[in-house]
Amino acid sequence: MALQDVSQDVGQPKVAIFNDPKVRGWVYQVVLLVAIVYLVYAGVQNMFANLAAQNIASGFGFIGRNAGFAISQSLLEYSQAESSYGKVYMVGLLNTVSIAFIGVILATVMGFIIGISRLSHNFVVRSVATIYVETFRNIPLLLHIFIWYFGVLRLLPQPKDSANLGLLGLLNNRGWFAPKPIPQELFFLTAAAFVVGIVLTFVISRWARQRQGKTGQQFPTFFAGLGLIIGLPFVIFLISGLPLVFDYPVAGAFRPKGGMTVIPEFMAMLLALSSYTAAFIAEIVRAGILAVDKGQTEASHALGLRSGPTLRLVIIPQAMRVIIPPLTSQYLNLTKNSSLAVAIAYPDLVSVFAGTALNQTGQAVEILGMTMLTYLGLSLLTSAFMNWYNARMALVER
Amino acid sequence: MTRKILSAIVGTAVLGLAAGTASAATLDDVKGKGSLQCGVSQGLPGFSNPDQDGNWSGLDVDFCRAVAAAVFGDSSKVKYTPLSAKERFTALQSGDVDVLSRNTTWTMSRDTALGLNFSVVNYYDGQGFMVRKDMGINSALELSGASICTNTGTTTELNVADYFRANKMDYELVAFEKADEVVAAYDAGRCDVYTTDQSGLYAQRLKLKDPGAHVVLPEIISKEPLGPVVRQGDDQWLNIIKWTHFAMLNAEELGVTSANVDEMKNSDNPSVKRLLGTEGEFGGAIGLSNDWAYNIIKEVGNYAETFDKNVGPDTQLGIARGANAQWNDGGLQYGPPIR
């Protein structure tokens, strides 16, 4: 009897529409969404009303206005006479991205070396790595930045006694002034050879992997790639008659003229950020390696693999799955920490845009809003990339 | 759930309404708190500088004390908020400080677009350059290609841009947020030149390892009228700030000092009588007691006294009155009459 009832109910539910859990769920979602949208709208509206009531300028008209101040490092063509606040934003953004990008690479390399060293069988190597981690991790980052900055400044000579690095240019406390390569007409051949080299290396490595899978025969892909990517363009470069001239910096009373400059603020910032973050990455790497079962090492040794290949081919790939998620947060930290650059006059986004531009225009709300969105965007991009990489590593699991 | 959302919506609506009726009476706020919150620099000798015990002194600090004397009859009722160049306007806009007395240049955009009002000029300044003596530089026009250290968020970085552009000279600007880092970086040799308001150069030079090894170049490349700033929309408070400065100027002109102010109360000079409140009702007109100016002079002194004590020729800064002399002495300081 009861059974019959149930089967009938399943066929055509006789629930009133406002009692249907599905419909109710939807209604709640929509109400919540509307409420959130209204809250945000009301907040923004309120803010603009307040700004207007206090006679504080608002709007985004300032973006096109001339900024009129100089910036010490710019990857774009920037002139204080003509460039707008919009350009200031771009210059600041690129300066932030470049320090974060190079910093992340450096921190990762250092972090892996130190993390692996912490597990070394060699007492000295292990202790040095441990001391490194414990000191660098436990000193506030701002202090690191100051120590590196004033350390770098003290260490480097005054412009009049610049250190001459020969082919590498000049070094003094205004920065490293490297010769600037100026490609001539035929240089495109070398560039093309470089691209061809990369493509060929890809093809070869695929072929080599497939062959190894089938026959077990190994192929020195690394050296072949090296030859193709570096050797080939170099030969072409020689044949086409060295189509590259260098603009050498010339020493003077003030900072050297010409060449490319790496300012000391960049060096200090890079050293501080990467050495600090490397300490954290080292711990993550160590934890990741320790998380791989000891049996894996033993099995790998039993198969006759030596320590190097064991680490490279067996341990690290498995450890990576544990390492990547916390590594992502370190990358995000490094990017956000780069905003401390303002302390030592490195012209990052916070310094030139949320600092100088904000002060000259007084438009705090707009400028801070843009800056926050930018950092959010950078972080989301980094996370997205790392999640993709993580998914790729996870797929290898069998 | 729905109830929560409803209350949130009502909440924002109330907030939105409340925002319209922001209170404007700074004087009442200050009296209610029992002290004046004054925005000053993070340490600029002669203008606003704390000693080891955290006691502030300087020309800008004396101005804060004078306002407190006018309002409370007690110049010690001031609390100081040290602000970097970058933070100062936001701190004033948001009401963290009641008045900004921090070597701040009066410019049109700051006076109009920030919701702030400049009041008076308590120090006429101009931007200058400082270099090491051993560089053998005698004029700013020899600085093409130089590296220049300065503060962000200042008029300084804009003036230097104009000057170098006008003279077709090239330069590298290294701009720090905090003045102490500018000094440290310049001292460490990062820059050939330190540029800021000339008074600031004399003050910051004292912080260098060897102050005698540096010279201030003769060129003055800008007008830097420095003075106290308040929020827009409170005319009474603006008047109090203005007339505090004018009272100190009038006192100097009339020969009233902190030492003789009590005797001067018996003076027959009607101008002195109006200043010291023995005749007329001038204090009441700005919401203060009638002895407001007497209190300023008694507790802090007239303009010449604070100038000489903080930055004058006998101090470490050794700055002459110059443009800051009285109008009848070849200067620009001019106190409108109290009548």
Ligand SMILES: N[C@@H](CCC(=O)N[C@@H](CS)C(=O)NCC(=O)O)C(=O)O
């Ligand atoms: N008068 C200029 C510059 C003011 C300024 O910030 N000067 C610096 C250098 S003298 C300063 O006061 N530093 C002291 C501090 O930041 O505490 C302006 O209003 O923009």
